[in-house]
């Protein structure tokens with residue numbers, strides 16, 4: 001897992017003086033009347049794996065293509081390594097791209113595909129051959145060097161595409177759904193390989209994906225996009241634990257959302273009265289919203305405890321309901337509980353021990369839900 | 382990179398019909414920012430200019446000249462037409478627009494009947510072509526992929542041999558003492574040879590025969606895309622084969638029918654070789670009239686007027702065809 | 715079962731149609747070996763004979779015209795391929811530009827334009843040009859070739875266009891991304907990929923030029939009579955058996971070409987299939 005140490009060297013975005021490698025400033029892209037990318041500003045630092053995550057058609061590919069130089073922004077600026085890219089065509093940018101369709105040249109062998117970029121740099125033949133071998137070694141495709149793309153399997157093609165994009169040792173590698181065409185197992189395996197390669201070569205990656213698990217596994221930071229806008233940027237755990245909007249909370253993982261009204265708003269704690277919950281949510285950290293404002297309390301399913309007995313303090317952060325559905329997933333079980341207000345709440349519990357039949361919570365049982373006051377996130381939009 | 386606004390139709394620049402054509406075409410070729418366009422590389426303008434200038438010079442401008450000459454008066458000189466304008470003094474230009482050629486076309490029966498006859502022949506031939514081509518295209522589309530290619534090859538092969546010779550082959554078949562009459566008489570179906578040469582029938586045969594591949598191929602490429610399980614579903618729901626054909630296959634193949642019919646109809650209207658070899662001399666088709674005016678009478682202005690009138694007549698079908706063609710190419714994407 | 719019934723109907727239609735296409739050609743071939751001058755009387759006693767083939771090859775007018783036609787067709791095909799490929803590339807890959815629609819109109823209209831109109835308009839252009847700038851001085855091979863290029867490049871454009879539209883332009887983008895300039899992208903990526911379309915476009919343009927009589931009649935001068943023009947004037951006067959011989963030779967050449975290319979394609983396909991199997995097997 002790409003869990004990194006928490007210091008400024010590994011997290012340059014926490015350091016205000018750090019120089020961003022890619023700087024996207026207020027970039028907007030219109031196709032006719034349609035706004036594909038809307039006023040996006042981003043800073044991406046060297047050696048990052050930055051994931052652009054979002055639903056289909058939200059403008060991820062368009063943003064990536066603007067970085068590569070295939071589309072020109074309608075307004076705004078893109079700086080790479082401090083240089084404005086507006087007048088730089090793709091063939092002069094320090095970036096390489098791995099295409100979603102791989103875009104391997106069908107009439108060239110694997111080796112020729114990989115050496116294509118190097119040939120454009122007019123390197124000596126011997127050096128090209130050596131670098132091709134080297135990079136094919138890294139992606140474990142050396143014995144296939146003389147094959148044509150149509151003689152390769154999907155996974156092999158993907159490796160060649162990666163090798164081709166890496167061959168020129170770009171400072172910035174753009175990957176558009178690099179693992180989209182692979183099956184789940186191969187995909188997970190390749191994710192770790194990608195991280196290894198990235199760390200070994202020290203390249204900056206910008207990865208587009210619509211798969212949140214993939215983003216969580218790969219990314220140093222994630223930029224969540226929705227309808228052409230960046231809605232939140234943060235490390236995977238920030239995005240998961242502290243989503244900034246309902247969209248992000250819902251998009252990453254699953255979440256229970258209780259609408260309510262602020263009744264107490266202090267710097268270090270908040271109380272929300274929620275008719276949807278049929279009670280009060282107490283949160284032990286402050287938020288920035290006016291008292292009386294309409295807010296939502298978002299609670300992740302794994303942060304809710306399920307019990308037959310009522311908790312000690314049942315006045316707050318507690319609800320009673322009936323178990324309606326149980327899904328056994330192996331490592332954990334998912335419970336759907338209908339609370340007294342009528343709302344369905346989702347709870348996951350790890351299957352730590354093998355419980356005897358009578359100890360398990362079963363269908364139609366009455367249960368109590370409770371959570372720690374640090375668990376809910378209060379969202380204002 | 383320079384940002385370009387989407388091009389506006391240059392209606393004000395060229396005006397009138399050109400503007401209309403522009404808009405028509407523009408709608409059908411959807412604006413896509415594509416590869417070579419995004420970068421200002423040196424040769425880009427040149428690459429566009431080469432085919433563009435060629436077509437302007439050898440395709441568009443000739444029409445303008447034909448149009449111009451159609452308003453001239455014939456005269457005995459080389460070239461055999463009077464200029465449209467003459468500088469009578471340094472300041473004044475004498476413009477003589479002569480609508481006489483067009484009036485002549487309208488008033489002389491020869492032309493009107495030639496136009497009508499050409500339209501009739503083209504329409505009937507197109508219909509026969511369609512009737513013959515549809516089952517063929519359908520048969521090919523429903524055969525196995527390997528045999529499909531063989532059939533297609535068999536359809537296209539005659540097209541690669543000379544058109545003229547294929548029309549000529551029919552003379553040997555259709556003559557009074559030709560193969561068909563001989564065979565029919567030998568079997569005893571007829572006693573006297575039937576006159577087939579120099580009849581409308583011979584012209585229909587000639588056109589259908591020469592243009593058949595042009596009808597089959599668009600029909601085939603349409604029918605090939607059909608999901609024939611639809612028909613099975615229809616049969617499963619109790620539709621009779623004829624009904625499911627009329628309700629499903631036929632409506633879905635309309636684009637193929639339109640394209641094929643236009644590919645046959647439009648050139649057939651102006652057909653010259655086939656009626657010259659197989660048709661009668663009593664009723665001329667318009668292509669023949671045009672070339673007679675031009676070569677025999679040396680009346681270039683009237684010949685030009687005939688051409689312009691033919692173009693006007695064909696304008697609508699040509700535009701429909703182009704619309705279809707643009708859509709096909711956009712669909713291939 | 716009922717579906718099968720209709721399928722049978724269309725199969726019959728297909729075979730009747732093919733018979734319709736081939737009977738005239740076969741009869742021409744048969745009669746080219748007939749001894750009788752009367753094309754339709756089979757002289758059983760002295761046939762088959764190669765007499766007409768001998769006469770054909772001894773006919774200087776036909777042989778000269780054939781050579782001229784081959785030269786014109788080859789030049790036309792080459793010119794049409796260059797212009798048509800550029801036009802196809804511009805239309806599919808250059809995105810919108812001022813005047814694109816006019817170009818696309820000018821490349822599809824010749825597909826259906828009646829030949830008499832094309833011929834007349836080009837002749838009038840040449841006459842006007844001669845008056846204006848003194849070129850072309852006479853109408854000859856050059857004017858015929860220009861005329862033929864003009865109407866056949868439309869076909870090349872269509873073929874190239876549909877081939878280009880058939881593959882994703884991310885291939886070309888990948889090449890740009892790897893540092894190749896647009897010109898290089900064209901020669902290293904685009905061109906190799908559209909070679910099949912260019913070849914078939916070349917053949918198509920060759921045949922169209924080789925076949926054309928109407929446009930040639932307008933734009934040819936006295937000294938430049940193409941083969942179709944010779945045949946046309948010959949057959950207008952009646953049937954002549956050496957034309958049968960000529961037709962047979964042409965059919966033979968075309969059929970050989972088609973069969974050879976079909977076998978070649980078959981072989982390529984087999985090889986591809988074998989390689990695919992190899993790749994799949996290696997993966998296991």
Ligand SMILES: Nc1ncnc2c1ncn2[C@@H]1O[C@H](COP(=O)(O)OP(=O)(O)OP(=O)(O)O)[C@@H](O)[C@H]1O
Pocket residue numbers: 031034036054055056057058059060061062063210413414
């Ligand atoms: N060349 C174009 N012309 C017009 N609209 C475009 C063009 N390219 C993209 N769009 C539109 O812009 C929007 C964003 O497209 P984009 O390809 O960036 O989406 P995406 O986030 O990559 O989606 P996906 O996950 O499906 O790949 C889409 O609605 C698309 O229709």
Ligand SMILES: [Mg+2]
Pocket residue numbers: 060061062
């Ligand atoms: Mg995308």
